[in-house]
Amino acid sequence: MAQSTNEINWQEVGEETITRLQGLLRLDTRNPPGNEIRAAEYLRSLLEAEGISGEIVGPSSDRGTFIARLRGDGSASPLLLMSHTDVVAVEPEKWTHDPFSGDIADGFIYGRGALDMKHMVTMEAMTMLLLKRSGARLKRDVIFMAAADEEVGGYQGAGWVVEHRPELIQSEYALNEGGGIGFEINGRRYYPVQTAEKGTVRFRIRTYGKPGHGSVPHHENAILKLAAILVKFTPDLLPVHFTDTLRGYIAAIASKQPPDIAQSLHAVLDDETTADAAIERLPLDESLKLRMHAMLRNTVTPTILDAGSQINVIPSEAEASIDGRNLPGWTPEMFLQELRSALDSDAEITLLEPSTPLQADIQSPLFNTIKDVLKERDPEAAAIPFLLTGGTDAKHVTKLGTKVYGFAPGLYAGAGEGRRVHSHDERISIRSLQWGVRVLYEVVERFASGT
Numbered sequence: 001m002a003q004s005t006n007e008i009n010w011q012e013v014g015e016e017t018i019t020r021l022q023g024l025l026r027l028d029t030r031n032p033p034g035n036e037i038r039a040a041e042y043l044r045s046l047l048e049a050e051g052i053s054g055e056i057v058g059p060s061s062d063r064g065t066f067i068a069r070l071r072g073d074g075s076a077s078p079l080l081l082m083s084h085t086d087v088v089a090v091e092p093e094k095w096t097h098d099p100f101s102g103d104i105a106d107g108f109i110y111g112r113g114a115l116d117m118k119h120m121v122t123m124e125a126m127t128m129l130l131l132k133r134s135g136a137r138l139k140r141d142v143i144f145m146a147a148a149d150e151e152v153g154g155y156q157g158a159g160w161v162v163e164h165r166p167e168l169i170q171s172e173y174a175l176n177e178g179g180g181i182g183f184e185i186n187g188r189r190y191y192p193v194q195t196a197e198k199g200t201v202r203f204r205i206r207t208y209g210k211p212g213h214g215s216v217p218h219h220e221n222a223i224l225k226l227a228a229i230l231v232k233f234t235p236d237l238l239p240v241h242f243t244d245t246l247r248g249y250i251a252a253i254a255s256k257q258p259p260d261i262a263q264s265l266h267a268v269l270d271d272e273t274t275a276d277a278a279i280e281r282l283p284l285d286e287s288l289k290l291r292m293h294a295m296l297r298n299t300v301t302p303t304i305l306d307a308g309s310q311i312n313v314i315p316s317e318a319e320a321s322i323d324g325r326n327l328p329g330w331t332p333e334m335f336l337q338e339l340r341s342a343l344d345s346d347a348e349i350t351l352l353e354p355s356t357p358l359q360a361d362i363q364s365p366l367f368n369t370i371k372d373v374l375k376e377r378d379p380e381a382a383a384i385p386f387l388l389t390g391g392t393d394a395k396h397v398t399k400l401g402t403k404v405y406g407f408a409p410g411l412y413a414g415a416g417e418g419r420r421v422h423s424h425d426e427r428i429s430i431r432s433l434q435w436g437v438r439v440l441y442e443v444v445e446r447f448a449s450g451t
């Protein structure tokens with residue numbers, strides 16, 4: 001049933017997208033243990049039914065990652081549509097709908113993974129089907145990868161593929177989760193496109209003291225030594241460092257704001273030493289300010305304490321685990337050094353499992369295509385580059401030299417909708433899903449066919 005691109009019936013596509021997403025939400029792929037093979041088989045049969053063949057790969061029979069490819073004429077390098085099919089745990093009693101039902105109520109589809117990220121899996125799968133159905137003339141191969149295991153680090157999914165079957169996904173550009181959902185600042189609308197991602201560096205700080213009886217206090221208590229260090233961990237412990245993404249982010253937000261606010265925004269970029277104070281003066285909501293402070297610097301947050309085993313015994317050791325996130329351009333060793341000098345302490349600090357921060361160009365052809373399509377689908381809004389303070393599978397795929405952009409398009413659904421990710425009653429609005437699938441398709445079709 002060949003149809004040209006401009007003959008796509010978006011009403012029908014919208015209905016089909018809902019059904020496909022519901023089917024995916026009904027598969028329990030909570031990780032751990034994962035069982036992503038369920039989603040991999042579902043997607044394989046969906047694509048194979050229309051002549052797009054693919055392969056399920058992975059370290060074991062239950063942890064499948066599905067990869068398929070539409071061939072272009074080879075005159076440009078491939079584009080990868082990447083996603084993950086695993087989801088995080090649920091507390092079903094706190095949901096108003098069964099988290100694996102795909103229930104529809106009040107214009108929303110409910111289910112674990114509705115926003116993170118089975119909606120994007122579905123939109124990417126639909127994009128593959130629509131490219132095939134419309135007989136789009138592609139210059140670039142378009143590769144589809146629905147990976148296992150992202151929520152626990154991706155080593156059984158995208159990481160495994162990069163290590164063992166890189167030829168299946170080798171590409172110049174990729175679209176991934178991490179951005180795309182519209183949001184508002186002072187009534188102006190923006191679509192974030194993730195161009196950078198922080199790395200993860202875990203630290204362990206250990207102090208040593210003298211043991212003793214709890215009834216005889218002394219100054220060599222390991223807990224007191226640790227506490228004296230931990231009080232220094234305020235959100236602004238580490239200094240500000242501007243990045244390209246941050247400059248682009250502030251400039252793009254300012255471009256849609258009235259002159260006075262725009263000016264205050266630009267003032268953030270005047271000087272690294274006054275940036276925090278400039279943010280505090282902005283008439284923005286607190287959660288956005290907190291995110292901005294975090295985007296400006298390497299961050300360190302104490303998350304686990306471990307000391308002592310009995311209430312009447314002074315322990316000889318105390319330990320804190322620190323969740324650290326580094327900016328693009330910062331190696332774990334540079335980060336450790338910055339932390340040491342900020343703490344001004346000779347405590348034992350150990351580096352654990354670092355991952356590398358990422359940054360893609362904020363002026364690329366793919367980013368420009370995203371901007372062009374958004375301009376047509378929501379003329380009032382602006383696309384803005386942004387730095388994700390968390391991590392995604394991009395950390396694996398960029399090892400192959402791929403430029404990864406986080407863009408899972410969706411409509412602004414009101415303050416608080418985004419907080420449902422990893423929380424109760426995760427849901428996506430039907431309007432948003434149907435708008436998103438069209439935007440994604442148009443970006444991919446235009447970019448891969450080079451028109």
Ligand SMILES: [Zn+2]
Binds near residue numbers: 084116117150177
């Ligand atoms: Zn995710």
